Amino acid sequence: MTTDQVRWRIGVGSDNLGFALKQLLAQRMADDHRVVEVVDYGVPDEHDSTAYPHVGLRAAEAVARGEVDRAVLVCGTGIGMSISANKVPGVRASVAADSYSVQRSVLSNNCQVLCFGARVIGPELAATLLDEWLGHVFDEASPSQRKVAVISDYEQREQGLAS
Ligand SMILES: O=C[C@H](O)[C@H](O)COP(=O)(O)O
16 A cells, blocks of 8 residues: 555544644644544643643543554643653654654654644644655554564563563
């Protein structure tokens, strides 16, 4: 399957600071033929004070369970969402504000979660980076796979699933 043929199920989530950007990005994906489903993990409005870890963990768990393929998470800086999502075993999240980092988060690190800082990045740059991100697919046969596997193996050991 080429990257043109991939059809994504994407989770979105934010805290109150990231709400407006989350809504914009969700709308852009709803209009994107590469995205078959957008699942919103909150917050439902800009006045909802749910703290970012609750949303980030909920969305990352959905990725880990395979309910969605990837997730886009937004808070003030993207940092808190990234930290939270990375706590979920099997999930790799990155915060990014440039094209190269977005590309490498997938091609080097096989990240399934992209985080944006609504107080860091402009909405149209975030939308452009999102568009690029949807076109990147990790190559399981690439030399990067064995590096990512070190992280996965560590997680498995920590969970007592491997020796
Ligand atoms: O990483 C955290 C986010 O930027 C969040 O939106 C704001 O968190 P704070 O209220 O603790 O600064």
